[in-house]
Amino acid sequence: MVSAMEIYQLTPKLNCKKCGLPTCMAFAVALLAREKQIEDCTPLLEPKYEAKLKKLREVMAPIAGATETGLIIHDERCYGCGNCVVACPVNVANDPKGSAIGLGPKSDRVILVVEDGVVKCLNPKECRRFGPNRILCNLCTATCPSKAIEFV
Amino acid sequence: MAVCTGCSLLCDDIEVSIDGRRITKTKNLCRKGFGRYRSLSSDRSVPKVDGKQVGIDAAISRAAEMLRDAKRPLLFGWSCSTLEAQRKGIELAKRTKAIIDDTSSICQGEIVEMVIRGEIPTCTLDDVRNYGDTLIFWGCDPSSSHPRHMSRFSYFPRGEKLQRGHEEDRTAFLIDIRASPTAKILSGNFVQIPPGGDADLIDAMLAVLDGKIPRVRDKKAMIAMMNTLKKADTGVIFPGLGLAYSLRGRMDRLKALVDRLNEYTKYNVIPMVGHYNMRGFNQLLFDETGFINRVSFADGIDHGPMYSVVEASKSCDLAMVVGSDPISSLPAGIAKALARVPMITLDPHRTLTTELSRVVIPTALSGIEAGGSALRMDGVRIGLDPIVKSEYPSDEEALSMILGAI
Ligand code: SF4
Ligand code: SF4
Ligand code: SF4
Numbered sequence A: 001m002v003s004a005m006e007i008y009q010l011t012p013k014l015n016c017k018k019c020g021l022p023t024c025m026a027f028a029v030a031l032l033a034r035e036k037q038i039e040d041c042t043p044l045l046e047p048k049y050e051a052k053l054k055k056l057r058e059v060m061a062p063i064a065g066a067t068e069t070g071l072i073i074h075d076e077r078c079y080g081c082g083n084c085v086v087a088c089p090v091n092v093a094n095d096p097k098g099s100a101i102g103l104g105p106k107s108d109r110v111i112l113v114v115e116d117g118v119v120k121c122l123n124p125k126e127c128r129r130f131g132p133n134r135i136l137c138n139l140c141t142a143t144c145p146s147k148a149i150e151f152v
Numbered sequence B: 001m002a003v004c005t006g007c008s009l010l011c012d013d014i015e016v017s018i019d020g021r022r023i024t025k026t027k028n029l030c031r032k033g034f035g036r037y038r039s040l041s042s043d044r045s046v047p048k049v050d051g052k053q054v055g056i057d058a059a060i061s062r063a064a065e066m067l068r069d070a071k072r073p074l075l076f077g078w079s080c081s082t083l084e085a086q087r088k089g090i091e092l093a094k095r096t097k098a099i100i101d102d103t104s105s106i107c108q109g110e111i112v113e114m115v116i117r118g119e120i121p122t123c124t125l126d127d128v129r130n131y132g133d134t135l136i137f138w139g140c141d142p143s144s145s146h147p148r149h150m151s152r153f154s155y156f157p158r159g160e161k162l163q164r165g166h167e168e169d170r171t172a173f174l175i176d177i178r179a180s181p182t183a184k185i186l187s188g189n190f191v192q193i194p195p196g197g198d199a200d201l202i203d204a205m206l207a208v209l210d211g212k213i214p215r216v217r218d219k220k221a222m223i224a225m226m227n228t229l230k231k232a233d234t235g236v237i238f239p240g241l242g243l244a245y246s247l248r249g250r251m252d253r254l255k256a257l258v259d260r261l262n263e264y265t266k267y268n269v270i271p272m273v274g275h276y277n278m279r280g281f282n283q284l285l286f287d288e289t290g291f292i293n294r295v296s297f298a299d300g301i302d303h304g305p306m307y308s309v310v311e312a313s314k315s316c317d318l319a320m321v322v323g324s325d326p327i328s329s330l331p332a333g334i335a336k337a338l339a340r341v342p343m344i345t346l347d348p349h350r351t352l353t354t355e356l357s358r359v360v361i362p363t364a365l366s367g368i369e370a371g372g373s374a375l376r377m378d379g380v381r382i383g384l385d386p387i388v389k390s391e392y393p394s395d396e397e398a399l400s401m402i403l404g405a406i
């Protein structure tokens, strides 16, 4: 996964504050956290930074699909095994008769489900990594045999 | 709810939306099972005789004729057919004095036989979910072969006595020759052995149980593992193909370990059967003949290695293949021997075997287009209900037609 340092290297490094942040490094961190968009750095859109902009869009592409909690699913790696579905503590709490006991989810308040052979994220706001009381839960990534789920 | 026949877990919590014959959405199918459902509309076989497309009746009557004339037919496959079709197959073998064998003959047969004969204790996967607190995956990679094994039954789900699932209540070990995808999940309890090292590992495990120093590199880890295994409440061993191949002909070693562990606490064995109803065929043939595979009905009931597909493919004068693709899946030598004899193949899909067959009889895809029942890897019977119609007969119907035409 791309780091804030790598992103920083691709900014104009002007520290001009046009993005609303004090430094380009702060912008890089905000970009990674998806609190800012690439376009918020207006100098970067100037022709002389064309190469940097192109590269930045490339490295940011995989993160673009992330949900609000930063969860990214790599469809092509997923076995659809459902380990993450059954291990997710929110799925377990909200769906005691389905995913908690290994079956397909029976509640619509679950976060992770498997459809057409691949995991999908519903209700990202229920994730324990979300909101003011968030905790660093990693059960869905730790139980995955193929690193199909990642957090950014 | 539909059932998946993608592997021997026969997952029965599948939701499928269909529009005519097109699958529009599925829930809970793993990627492998989704592939099986999607195969509904890809590479389907058509009735053929001598390479020419014919009507299904012509293919059936030609098959019956060939079976009637054969002196030493071999009927092979069976592990991807329903119990009802398998029963017809055994009847057909008796009627044509054929040799009958299934894929277990070249994979898990020895272990399945010990389980069916009651020589090693077994239990159901539901028991594993509810009580199995200590697990050994041995020579298998469930993440790839039976993707929902760990999430539906063995490791991750909450059970009656195991309310906290894998986090606190269950311990699972993986013994394998390579760091498979499953090893990524069980990295803390992964015991890597050299190819063929299973028997030596069993010796080391038995040595620890006898209070001796094991002859392995990491003695401490081995002793710790055996202490965990001894402390189990309900232990379960899942032997896979890796163990079956490595211990071929020496399966008494596995039995010795299971017996010894049972002196401390309860240990059961559930072989990781691959195809969805191999266990069913083995059980039916056993009930009928006392043997799970490799049977000849030429003169009463006879059993032996000469009736395995490996040997029989060399000596038969006709092969009927049902729901299997031996030409691409068996070692080259056997495939060559089979390709030498006239073949009749019943299969929903076009395969290398159908391509080389004298007669091809297309069949309905069981579990999706054809109903019936099957035995899950643990021997539990699961009913299958078709969800779409097929223009072709089920294996069971095709075999009945052949029986009627002989
Ligand atoms: S607008 Fe661009 S160049 Fe200016 S501080 Fe922000 S990131 Fe740096
Ligand atoms: S981080 Fe935790 S709560 Fe969020 S989806 Fe993954 S397992 Fe569930
Ligand atoms: S994301 Fe990983 S754990 Fe979840 S279903 Fe896919 S392969 Fe299994």
Ligand code: SF4
Residues within 6 Å of the ligand: B004, B005, B006, B007, B008, B009, B010, B011, B028, B029, B030, B031, B032, B033, B034, B146, B147, B148, B149
């Ligand atoms: S684990 Fe096996 S039976 Fe279950 S959905 Fe996957 S392929 Fe089908």
